[in-house]
Amino acid sequence: MNKISVYALAALMAAAATAQQKIVVDGSTTVGPIAKAFAEYFMAANPDVNITVSESGSGNGAKSLVNQTCDVADMSRPMKDSEFKAAADKGIQPVAHVVALDGLPILVHPSNPVQELTVEQVRKIYLGEITNWSEVGGPDQKIVAISRDTNSGTYETFEEKVMDKQKIREDCEYVGSNGAIRQRVQSTPAAIGYAGLGFVDKTVKALKINGIYPSAETVQTGEYPVARPLFMYTNGYPKLGSPLYRFVTIHLGADGQEMVEEIGFVPVTSY
Amino acid sequence: MAQSPSKSLVMSDAASLRLRLGGWLGQGLLFLVTSLSTFAVFFIFYFIFKDAVPFFKLEGTREFFTSTRWYPSGHPPEFGALPIMVGTGLVTLGAVVVAVPLGIAAAVCLSDLLPFRMRQVVKPVIEILAAIPSVAYGFFALVVFATVLQNHGGSVLSIGAWLVLGPVFFLLVMVAGDLLLDRLKHMLPKPRLAGAVIFPALGILAFLVLRQIAARLAGIEISSGTNALNVSIILGIMALPTVVSVSEDALQAAGRELREGSYALGATRAETLVKAVIPASISGILAAVILGVMRAIGETMVVWMASGNAARIPEPWYNVLQPVRTLTATIAGDMGEADHVTGSARFHVLFAMAACLLAFSFAMNLASELIVKRSRKKLGK
Numbered sequence: 001m002n003k004i005s006v007y008a009l010a011a012l013m014a015a016a017a018t019a020q021q022k023i024v025v026d027g028s029t030t031v032g033p034i035a036k037a038f039a040e041y042f043m044a045a046n047p048d049v050n051i052t053v054s055e056s057g058s059g060n061g062a063k064s065l066v067n068q069t070c071d072v073a074d075m076s077r078p079m080k081d082s083e084f085k086a087a088a089d090k091g092i093q094p095v096a097h098v099v100a101l102d103g104l105p106i107l108v109h110p111s112n113p114v115q116e117l118t119v120e121q122v123r124k125i126y127l128g129e130i131t132n133w134s135e136v137g138g139p140d141q142k143i144v145a146i147s148r149d150t151n152s153g154t155y156e157t158f159e160e161k162v163m164d165k166q167k168i169r170e171d172c173e174y175v176g177s178n179g180a181i182r183q184r185v186q187s188t189p190a191a192i193g194y195a196g197l198g199f200v201d202k203t204v205k206a207l208k209i210n211g212i213y214p215s216a217e218t219v220q221t222g223e224y225p226v227a228r229p230l231f232m233y234t235n236g237y238p239k240l241g242s243p244l245y246r247f248v249t250i251h252l253g254a255d256g257q258e259m260v261e262e263i264g265f266v267p268v269t270s271y
Numbered sequence: 272m273a274q275s276p277s278k279s280l281v282m283s284d285a286a287s288l289r290l291r292l293g294g295w296l297g298q299g300l301l302f303l304v305t306s307l308s309t310f311a312v313f314f315i316f317y318f319i320f321k322d323a324v325p326f327f328k329l330e331g332t333r334e335f336f337t338s339t340r341w342y343p344s345g346h347p348p349e350f351g352a353l354p355i356m357v358g359t360g361l362v363t364l365g366a367v368v369v370a371v372p373l374g375i376a377a378a379v380c381l382s383d384l385l386p387f388r389m390r391q392v393v394k395p396v397i398e399i400l401a402a403i404p405s406v407a408y409g410f411f412a413l414v415v416f417a418t419v420l421q422n423h424g425g426s427v428l429s430i431g432a433w434l435v436l437g438p439v440f441f442l443l444v445m446v447a448g449d450l451l452l453d454r455l456k457h458m459l460p461k462p463r464l465a466g467a468v469i470f471p472a473l474g475i476l477a478f479l480v481l482r483q484i485a486a487r488l489a490g491i492e493i494s495s496g497t498n499a500l501n502v503s504i505i506l507g508i509m510a511l512p513t514v515v516s517v518s519e520d521a522l523q524a525a526g527r528e529l530r531e532g533s534y535a536l537g538a539t540r541a542e543t544l545v546k547a548v549i550p551a552s553i554s555g556i557l558a559a560v561i562l563g564v565m566r567a568i569g570e571t572m573v574v575w576m577a578s579g580n581a582a583r584i585p586e587p588w589y590n591v592l593q594p595v596r597t598l599t600a601t602i603a604g605d606m607g608e609a610d611h612v613t614g615s616a617r618f619h620v621l622f623a624m625a626a627c628l629l630a631f632s633f634a635m636n637l638a639s640e641l642i643v644k645r646s647r648k649k650l651g652k
Contacts, residue, residue: 082615144495149580149604150344159344167342170354173497173594174580176604180413187418190494 021243025053027061027074028153029177030196031230034099035074037259038250042243049243058153065233066092071244073233076102076153076196097232099251100265103197103219104158104226105206107182109189114138116208119225122162125192128169133190145172146184146193154178157228158194194226198264216266230265316629323626326350326619335623341582341596343605343617350620354584356627358499358595359568362578365503365591366510366567371560373507374514378559381515382522383530383544394519401512405572412505412577417496424493424592429485436484440477448473493592497579500591505573510563517562521555522548554643561639565632568599575600598624 025035032055039051056064061073062083068090079087079094087094106122108114114137117125124130126145134140147168148155159165175181178195185193186203197214200206206214210225218224238245250256257267282290327335330350338351377397381390420427448470455465525548533543549556579594582601586593602621 142494151604151606156344165346167340167345170340170583171581171594173495174596174604176575180576183414184417184497187414188421188495 021049023049023051023072023244023247024064024070025051025072025074025232026056026064026070027054027072028058028076028230029055030076030102030152030154030198031074031099031232033198033263034230034251034260034265035072035232037263038247038256041255041259042247042250046243046246051247057151058156059151062087062094062233065094065235066090068092068235071234072248075231075233076228077156078231079233093236094233095235095237097234097248097251098229098268099232099248100230100260100267101219102228102230102265103214103224104154104161104194104228105197105200105214106209106226107185107191107193107195107200107204107206109185109191110203110205111189112138112205114207116211118210119162122192122209123164123166126163126168126172127166128171141190144188144191145169146181146188146191147172147174148178148181148194149174149176154194154196158226161226161228162194196264197266200264216261219266229268319622319625319629322619322622326616326623329616329619335620339584341601343620348617350616352598352620352624352627354582355596355598355601355624357584357588358578358582359597359599359628361499361585361588361591361595362502362506362574362597363564363568365499366506367560367564369504369507370510370514370563370567374511374559374563375518375556377511377515378519378522378556379544379549381519383540383548394516397515398512400508401516405509405570406576408505408509409573409576412501412573413497416501416505417577420493420496420498420501424496425489425491428488428491432485432488433481436481440481444470444473444477491592495579495594497577497594498592499578499585499595502574502578502595503591505577506567506570509570509573510566513566514559514563517559518552518556521552521559524555525551557642558639561635564635568628568632571599571603575603580604598628 023039025039027035032053035053039053043049043051054070055074058073058075058077061070061075062079064070065073066083066087073094078096084094106117112133114133117136121130121136125136125143126147130136131143132140133143145168147158159168173184175184178199181193181195182199182201182204185191197216197219200214212218212224214224214226219227232248234244234248238248251260251268257269260267335350335352337353338349339354340349340351341355342349381394381397385393448466451469451473452466455469529547529551530543533547538546574597578597578600580596580600581594582596583593585591585595602624605617605621
């Protein structure tokens, strides 16, 4: 009995001696998969570093960084003035790391014959000026518009790139995640929705926008109009060589770029 | 041990004091523990209203209660919560329509019709419904039920109409036939023959009307399965165990003497149920209904996942086939972006909504207390 407790104590002390470094990541559900892949990769190489990744939305990520409850804030949109101000008030200096690029494909049901829309048409659909698929070359069906909740960075990007800051129609449906968007679109023949490039698969159809199909190339070249950079924010630039520094620079290496591509996003640099 | 001679039966002053102190201490501790829950309620009221008041100071009350435009992230933002309140009301009403008749019927069946052994099995099974996490209900509503509603909306509606309206129409025919016969008894020479004509005639009429309704419903196409109907039904099922359990307890509490007294007066089982047992336990049943309403109105996950979350009053207002947004889902969904660091109106408006919910449930509780008191008085208890 005594021996066991001595061993236990020794083990505890050993664990304490290796000084588990902790990195807490919080924020966007879009950037979350990247952070998770990076965290897995990083912890495999550095067992003494413990990384936890939560996904609570870009706004919550910024809030956590300002309140110092996380080290890295994943964000699918740039920080807003109000967030920078709140950070400055608390002595936090947010530094942006662009880890990947993301296109927002406009998704419809695979059975929908429409192949192509313009940004203008998508905006009119979400404004409620176009309400039937027949107005854009589809079947005579009422359009079911689906949006991400106003709490998401995805929504804000859509609002900025497509809606031109105009207000989405009142009967638009809101869902809480990119996965839920795909779920709703794949089961609703008359639906239109938008999600991250990583969420396009065979169960939904991505439309050409202004004649450009959303793909890694068209996003990287800037041809695809509904695209955005994805950020990780830290408090100040991390100390060179520190675990945090190595974590937020993974995307610059070949492995990191491969991971970004695997998840369905577009690497910042082509290697 | 031998009793020491100095120990008398009269307690010494010190011992008496100790005992009394101990008693006070015990009482005080228990009082403290009990008042903790009361304090919790006050604290919740205080903190919610503390953060709700700044909203009304910033934006005033008019827009919040009367405008139908909900654009908290717009430029400039608009905070019309009316459609959201209507949405909450609509799904709650829908849940009541589903849960109350079903729940009370099930409770009556459990307490007075099923044999004891069956009851021992069925009641726990119904109560398991309450143990299923709401996110599981939400997942079912979003992935399974919404898809079914979209793809086979018309047939689901018409089958529902048969199931719900069938028994209702049957009862109506029976009652109407009875009343008609009563009226006509003195005018007709052969009352028996009249009965044989009236009941089938009414039955066929009801059947035709029902078939017409079902055919109408079968023609409806539901463009989006995440709507008020979907969540109303799911919320109704979620509220069922509460309604069944509480009203069954109330029916049980009516007691054996009441039932036996009624039988002794020559009443049938149906008469006993309808005229003695249910009126005697009506206060408990009402409490069950109110608890069910609270369950439905406070539910968040299911409505957030499957109500569509469109902040718009359906047209017409009772159209349950359109998406709606509820207060709870709005609070849950908008919390992340609502900036409490800068204390914006967008943050405080959520607390204003929470305050509305709280005020409503407070009013409901008060109403239920009043109802219970009044019905007790009437029954002379």
